[in-house]
Amino acid sequence: MPRPVVVITDTEELDPEPGVALLTEAGFDVKVVGSRDPEAIAGAARDADALIVGYARIDAALLDRMPRLRILATMSAGYDMIDTVEAARRGLWVTNLPGSATEEVAVHALASALALTRRLPQADAVVRAGGWNTDFTEVPRRASEMTLGLFGFGRIARALARLAAPVFGRVVAHDPHTADWPTGVERVDLDTLVASADVLSLHTASTSQTRGIVDAALLARTRPGAVLVNVSRGDLVDPAALLAALDSGRLAGAALDVFPVEPPAADDPLRSHPRLLLSPHSAFLSDASLRAYATEPARNVIAWWTTGLPHTPVVVPETVPASAASPRHTQGASA
Incomplete structure (x- = not known):
């Protein structure tokens, strides 16, 4: 045989x-x-x-x-x-x-969120340029006074919520497909999620309903100075809208582990924006x-x-x- x-x-x-x-x-x-x-x-x-x-x-x-x-x-x-x-x-x-890789991706998302909220990329750039704390004009907010928002509430988002609960003052999530909801995480609609999150972390599949959902209209509804974390799928985010939100200051920063095209082209502006924290689709690693x-x-x-x-x-x-x-x-x- x-x-x-x-x-x-x-x-x-x-x-x-x-x-x-x-x-x-x-x-x-x-x-x-x-x-x-x-x-x-x-x-x-x-x-x-x-x-x-x-x-x-x-x-x-x-x-x-x-x-x-x-x-x-x-x-x-x-x-x-x-x-x-x-x-x-x-x-x-x-x-x-x-x-x-549930633990790995959840930890990567939390590390990205904390790096952005503590303005570590900007602090690193100040020191590398020869400056010191008087040259560091960013003023981070206290994490315990901030809200972590989870778009999608599957296995990874749940692990992130458990890790982040002692750090952030509030954790909210939106997922219309999930019935089981743990204590300590507030269930909200999408508009409330976007409007209340200081850190918006994406944890949803790429479908006809979600591709490009983080567009100019959604980003315009975010809290001024919020940050975005995407360890999920690159095509959830409209890159032009993301760059515009960063340039305008609507978003203070974003962390991307995934991209619409991987790897991004050498001249892709996502590669060079100073308020982007990038990793090479390695959150699982x-x-x-x-x-x-x-x-x-x-x-x-x-x-x-x-x-x-x-x-x-x-x-x-x-x-x-x-x-x-x-x-x-x-x-x-x-x-």
Whole structure:
């Protein structure tokens, strides 16, 4: 009997070997493409039973070229790189990694928020230019008198709320899709969130409803001198509107770990604005998360092959009894 085939698409900075070792030991034939190129993926995966996906876009045209495929396992919490509607129509499993870097992203968001509120980028620039505290004209506000606003209240936002509660005076959140609400976090509508947040941190999926939602109109409703943190999806924010809000002083600063185009072009004004704190889509990064991103998709595939059910499905074939798996979803994961 031929060995089942697993193809790993793009791995970026991840070392796929821990996952490859698990799959090989479990009896799989593993191919690592190391590319987002659909031609390269289709060429390697024409006989694949399972596809482990980094950032590569998996659409209907590419699925047509992988007729044996039965499961797609992402190496991230998000899965908007996969056409989940088409995957569901074809009876394919889709899995994600909902908790592998929750702590890392929450800590990164908090660190970014604190760096902005304490004006650390500006303080750093003063010292590097030869100045000292009399040259530092920024006057930070006391954090315990500030409000942290969370746009989206999934796993990462909840972790951030727990971390931030002892630091900020008030934590508010908006998420129309979440029913379970913990004590200590005020549930508010979007207008109230935007108007009351001194720090507005984004934790929502990229969907047709949320893409570009942080636009000029929304930024005009923010508190003067507020700061924005985005560790979620780059296309949530209109970059021109963000730059205008920074230039006008409406926003005192912003921290971006994600961008509409990654990496941003060398001449992208986001790279050079003095009130932007930038990181290279690295909020997820730690020694522990790197291991998990390599091994957990492999464990999903192995569980599916050996038991019929992967650990963390987000799309479930219609033929699987509802009692045996999580309900099917067809949207990107809430951050």
